[in-house]
Amino acid sequence: MTVVGNVNPSDVKSGDRKLDDPYPNKCYLPFILYPPGMHRVDDGQAWLADHIDLQQTGGDFTLYIGIPFCRTRCKSCPYFARLLSENDSKGREEAYVDALIKDIRRWGATNKFATGLLRNVYIGGGTGSILKTRNLKRIVDTVFDTFKVSDDYEFTLEGNARDYDAEKIDYVVASQINRISLGVQSFQPELLGIIGSPHAATDSARIIREFQARGFRNIQLDLMYNMPGHTLDIWRRDLETLAALNVPHFTIYLYRIHKETIQNKLILKGKVEAPKDPEGPMVKAMYREAVEIAEQMGYSMYMVDHFCKPGYENMYNHWNWKVYIDTLAVGPGSYSYFDGYRFGTETDVEKYVELAAEDKPLISTVTDKLSPRVQRERYVVFALLYYEIEYAFYENKFGTSFREDFAEELERLQRKGLVELLDDRMRLTKLGLIWHTNVILEFFNPAFWNDTGSLEQPNWSLNGVMVEVGAHSREHWLGDQNVTFFPAPGSTPPQLTDAGDHV
Amino acid sequence: MSEIQRFRAASTVTVSAMAHDIWAVWVDVNAWSNWNDGVEHTEMRENFKAGTVFLLTPRGGKPVQTTITTATQGEEFSDETRFPFGVLQNRHRMTAIDDRVLLTHEVEAQIDRAAARTFATEVWPGLQNGVATTVANIADIVSDE
Numbered sequence: 001m002t003v004v005g006n007v008n009p010s011d012v013k014s015g016d017r018k019l020d021d022p023y024p025n026k027c028y029l030p031f032i033l034y035p036p037g038m039h040r041v042d043d044g045q046a047w048l049a050d051h052i053d054l055q056q057t058g059g060d061f062t063l064y065i066g067i068p069f070c071r072t073r074c075k076s077c078p079y080f081a082r083l084l085s086e087n088d089s090k091g092r093e094e095a096y097v098d099a100l101i102k103d104i105r106r107w108g109a110t111n112k113f114a115t116g117l118l119r120n121v122y123i124g125g126g127t128g129s130i131l132k133t134r135n136l137k138r139i140v141d142t143v144f145d146t147f148k149v150s151d152d153y154e155f156t157l158e159g160n161a162r163d164y165d166a167e168k169i170d171y172v173v174a175s176q177i178n179r180i181s182l183g184v185q186s187f188q189p190e191l192l193g194i195i196g197s198p199h200a201a202t203d204s205a206r207i208i209r210e211f212q213a214r215g216f217r218n219i220q221l222d223l224m225y226n227m228p229g230h231t232l233d234i235w236r237r238d239l240e241t242l243a244a245l246n247v248p249h250f251t252i253y254l255y256r257i258h259k260e261t262i263q264n265k266l267i268l269k270g271k272v273e274a275p276k277d278p279e280g281p282m283v284k285a286m287y288r289e290a291v292e293i294a295e296q297m298g299y300s301m302y303m304v305d306h307f308c309k310p311g312y313e314n315m316y317n318h319w320n321w322k323v324y325i326d327t328l329a330v331g332p333g334s335y336s337y338f339d340g341y342r343f344g345t346e347t348d349v350e351k352y353v354e355l356a357a358e359d360k361p362l363i364s365t366v367t368d369k370l371s372p373r374v375q376r377e378r379y380v381v382f383a384l385l386y387y388e389i390e391y392a393f394y395e396n397k398f399g400t401s402f403r404e405d406f407a408e409e410l411e412r413l414q415r416k417g418l419v420e421l422l423d424d425r426m427r428l429t430k431l432g433l434i435w436h437t438n439v440i441l442e443f444f445n446p447a448f449w450n451d452t453g454s455l456e457q458p459n460w461s462l463n464g465v466m467v468e469v470g471a472h473s474r475e476h477w478l479g480d481q482n483v484t485f486f487p488a489p490g491s492t493p494p495q496l497t498d499a500g501d502h503v
Numbered sequence: 504m505s506e507i508q509r510f511r512a513a514s515t516v517t518v519s520a521m522a523h524d525i526w527a528v529w530v531d532v533n534a535w536s537n538w539n540d541g542v543e544h545t546e547m548r549e550n551f552k553a554g555t556v557f558l559l560t561p562r563g564g565k566p567v568q569t570t571i572t573t574a575t576q577g578e579e580f581s582d583e584t585r586f587p588f589g590v591l592q593n594r595h596r597m598t599a600i601d602d603r604v605l606l607t608h609e610v611e612a613q614i615d616r617a618a619a620r621t622f623a624t625e626v627w628p629g630l631q632n633g634v635a636t637t638v639a640n641i642a643d644i645v646s647d648e
Binding site: 071072073074075081083084085086087089162189190193194196198199200201202203261262265266269271272 | 521522523524526527528530531532533534537547548549550551552574575576577578643644645
């Protein structure tokens with residue numbers, strides 16, 4: 001039996017819902033990029049010069065490289081991506097990679113990044129694997145030519161099985177890329193079309209086996225559950241295929257419908273079946289069975305909905321979220337974090353290419369300098385994906401006490417039974433794991449709620465759905481601070497008790 | 504005198520929508536019956552790209568093999584079905600104009616002259632009428648309005 005912190009994954013039966021819930025509305029986002037709200041700057045180069053000391057000596061950092069292209073946009077994808085045709089008659093891929101390389105070199109020429117140590121590289125998007133092999137090689141070579149890379153680095157190429165041919169597989173296996181991540185979603189053809197995935201059902205397993213046949217083992221895949229038309233039987237078949245493939249890492253994501261997407265339109269117009277209630281018995285069973293099968297196969301759920309065999313944790317998340325080091329992100333729609341600022345690059349690919357040619361950065365969306373308090377909140381928001389906060393690590397990092405900094409929040413969370421405070425750490429309870437995103441929202445700074453202004457900012461990418469969360473009031477997600485439990489949907493409203501904290 | 508007789512019909516609508524949404528609807532071949540009233544069933548197991556063959560069952564007809572002949576993501580695709588009496592081609596195009604998209608469906612049939620008269624009276628009217636309906640249906644699905 002794999003036990004995660006004090007959470008026994010097989011006990012995570014969110015279907016065993018009590019009459020009362022700790023919050024009025026459940027947030028289903030798998031994680032929150034914090035702080036979500038940012039604002040626009042017109043002159044990114046001037047902003048950079050005024051706010052960031054690039055002459056300082058660098059420390060550990062991670063590098064995110066965004067490839068903003070997809071062959072088709074998945075029907076419920078809320079993120080930024082541009083369609084790139086296979087014939088690419090206008091040479092957009094080539095122009096983009098030229099710009100990306102200039103951008104990487106420009107950052108690498110600063111003292112901060114020339115003297116820093118690159119711990120982890122992640123090519124994502126969009127679709128990282130969409131690039132032609134020669135362009136992929138140009139980027140990988142540039143990274144290693146430009147930065148001092150840690151000996152125990154991890155370099156992930158995220159993407160889609162459709163993009164791999166023998167030449168690309170051979171290159172990746174022989175290159176410094178040492179981990180691939182595939183957006184599989186499902187192995188079943190009846191679902192892939194409905195959600196609009198670019199690959200055919202047989203592509204993922206075939207490509208995974210081709211990598212494995214060449215001795216490349218560090219493969220992670222994403223699966224989704226509760227897609228339109230999804231059944232427990234189909235899900236079981238996916239889990240059986242997963243078991244047969246014996247990859248060392250996988251994630252499961254609840255399929256979500258985002259309101260501005262074509263999938264939402266198709267559902268509203270009766271062309272596609274709506275997903276089932278995520279709190280209903282089928283979806284609970286899907287989650288429970290995935291966890292159980294993962295346990296039986298020797299996986300550990302080392303962070304929320306992330307499963308791995310020993311030694312195969314996602315180290316990009318580890319460095320960014322658990323160790324909490326600087327992130328340099330290049331490419332449109334990517335977000336960096338260092339010197340107490342979070343800042344993003346505009347989603348306009350052509351503008352990015354144009355400015356890169358002039359050796360200028362395209363920084364268009366920034367936060368104010370995060371206060372020490374917000375920087376600590378940011379750490380907690382991320383680290384809680386690993387279920388716990390170690391007091392000593394926190395104090396060593398920030399010079400303050402976690403229990404004192406968040407005394408009010410911890411009192412509420414304890415009262416609701418969502419966390420337990422041990423001698424050396426705070427841990428999520430089983431109930432806390434079920435409500436983990438709401439628990440994370442407890443650590444939001446009050447100033448970031450009701451932020452409808454950020455909804456109007458252009459160029460949101462991954463951040464967009466997070467901004468929508470912050471546009472609500474605190475009460476929407478978390479309810480009255482003095483109320484401990486709220487009636488679960490469909491339950492009989494409980495009677496007022498002596499404690500007076502039930503509604 | 505040519506051995507082939509050509510039939511052509513086209514329809515265009517302007518729609519307020521994102522090109523990637525239209526593309527997502529096009530490439531979900533198994534759901535073409537959502538917007539093409541002449542299609543009863545479709546079954547594609549491979550990637551949507553030029554050269555891929557799939558099964559298409561016309562409404563009231565038998566399954567036929569259809570081939571994707573061109574596919575330019577975000578711009579156009581075409582397909583072709585070969586029958587004993589000729590070839591049927593569909594071409595779908597979208598062109599962005601400011602914040603709107605010009606959506607076109609064109610159908611072209613190249614029919615053996617011997618079968619042309621029957622085709623013209625029994626098959627073509629349905630295909631011809633279906634072209635406008637097809638683009639209207641897609642516009643209805645993807646429209647922001």
